[in-house]
Amino acid sequence: MSKIVVLGGAGFLGKRICQAGVNAGFQVTSLTRSGKPPRGVTHHDAHWLTKVQWQSADLFDPSSYKHHLVDAHTVVHSVGILLENQNYKTAVNSNSSVLSEFVNFVKPSNPLAKIPRNTYTEVNRDSALLLAETYVAETKVDSPSFVYISADRGFPGLPSGYITSKREAEVELSLLKGLKCLFARPGFMFDEDVHDDTMRETIHKFVDALDWGNKTLLGSRIPVLNDLVRPTISTQRVAHEIVDSIQNNRFNGVLSLDEMLHK
Numbered sequence: 613m614s615k616i617v618v619l620g621g622a623g624f625l626g627k628r629i630c631q632a633g634v635n636a637g638f639q640v641t642s643l644t645r646s647g648k649p650p651r652g653v654t655h656h657d658a659h660w661l662t663k664v665q666w667q668s669a670d671l672f673d674p675s676s677y678k679h680h681l682v683d684a685h686t687v688v689h690s691v692g693i694l695l696e697n698q699n700y701k702t703a704v705n706s707n708s709s710v711l712s713e714f715v716n717f718v719k720p721s722n723p724l725a726k727i728p729r730n731t732y733t734e735v736n737r738d739s740a741l742l743l744a745e746t747y748v749a750e751t752k753v754d755s756p757s758f759v760y761i762s763a764d765r766g767f768p769g770l771p772s773g774y775i776t777s778k779r780e781a782e783v784e785l786s787l788l789k790g791l792k793c794l795f796a797r798p799g800f801m802f803d804e805d806v807h808d809d810t811m812r813e814t815i816h817k818f819v820d821a822l823d824w825g826n827k828t829l830l831g832s833r834i835p836v837l838n839d840l841v842r843p844t845i846s847t848q849r850v851a852h853e854i855v856d857s858i859q860n861n862r863f864n865g866v867l868s869l870d871e872m873l874h875k
C-alpha cells in the first residue's frame with residue numbers, strides 16, 4: 613500500500629486530502645503540531661478518521677517528522693496563511709457573518725509586530741522548501757513526489773506577499789532535483805458538508821453571488837472582472853483531484869482551479 617504524508621492533514625483542506633487518500637486505498641499519515649484528528653462533520657467521517665495515523669510534528673523542525681518521510685511515496689504540504697495576522701483564522705470560523713470584521717484583518721499591520729514564523733515567506737514558502745529538501749534527503753522510495761497547495765491568485769486588498777510567496781515556492785520547488793512536483797491552485801474553498809453561520813460561509817455565498825452575477829448578468833464579457841471574480845471550489849473536489857493525480861502519477865506542474873473545476 614503506497615503511503616501519503618500530509619503536513620496539515622487535520623486542516624480545512626488537509627482533512628479532505630486524508631479522506632480521499634484513505635478512500636483511494638493509500639496508507640495516510642497526517643502531521644500537525646497538535647497531532648489531533650479533526651472533528652468529523654457527518655457520520656461518514658467516523659470511518660475514514662480511524663484509518664489515518666494522526667501524528668504530531670512541527671514543519672519548522674525536520675527532526676520531528678523526517679522519520680515519517682522515509683517510506684512515503686508522496687508528501688503533501690497543506691499549510692499556509694492568507695494573512696500574517698493569524699487571528700483571521702478564528703474570525704473566519706466564528707459565527708460572525710459580518711464581513712467588515714474580516715476586512716479589519718486585511719488592514720496593513722505594523723511589520724515590527726509580526727510574530728516570527730508567521731510571515732508569508734516563512735509559512736507559505738520556506739516551510740515547503742524545508743519539507744521538500746528534508747524529504748529528498750530522507751526518502752528511500754523510487755521517484756518520490758510532492759504536492760504543494762498553492763493558490764489561484766490574489767485579490768484586491770490582500771497583501772501581494774500572499775500570492776508572491778506561493779509563486780516563489782512553486783519556482784523553487786520545481787528546481788529541486790529528484791522530486792516530481794504538483795502545484796494545486798485552488799481558489800476560495802468551502803466544505804460540501806458544512807452549512808453553518810460562520811464568516812467563511814458568508815464569504816462563500818458572497819463570492820458565489822459575484823461569480824453568478826458576472827457569468828449570468830454580464831456574460832463574462834469584461835476581462836478585468838473575470839480576473840477578479842473567480843469561482844469557489846469545494847475542499848472535497850480539490851482533494852479528489854489531488855489524489856487522482858497521485859494515483860495516476862500526474863505530476864505535471866500546475867493543477868489550476870479551472871482544471872479542477874471542469875475535469
Ligand SMILES: NC(=O)c1ccc[n+]([C@@H]2O[C@H](COP(=O)([O-])OP(=O)(O)OC[C@H]3O[C@@H](n4cnc5c(N)ncnc54)[C@H](OP(=O)(O)O)[C@@H]3O)[C@@H](O)[C@H]2O)c1
Nearest residue numbers: 620622623624625644645646670671690691692761800801
Ligand atoms: N482555505 C482556503 O480557502 C484556501 C484557498 C486557497 C489556498 N489555500 C491553501 O490551502 C492550504 C491549506 O489551507 P487550510 O485552509 O486547509 O489551512 P488550515 O485549516 O489553517 O490548516 C492548516 C493545518 O496545518 C497545521 N499546521 C500549521 N502550522 C504547522 C506547523 N508549523 N507544523 C505542522 N503543522 C502545522 C495546522 O494544525 P496545527 O495548528 O495543530 O499545527 C492545520 O492542521 C494552505 O496552503 C492555504 O494557503 C487555502
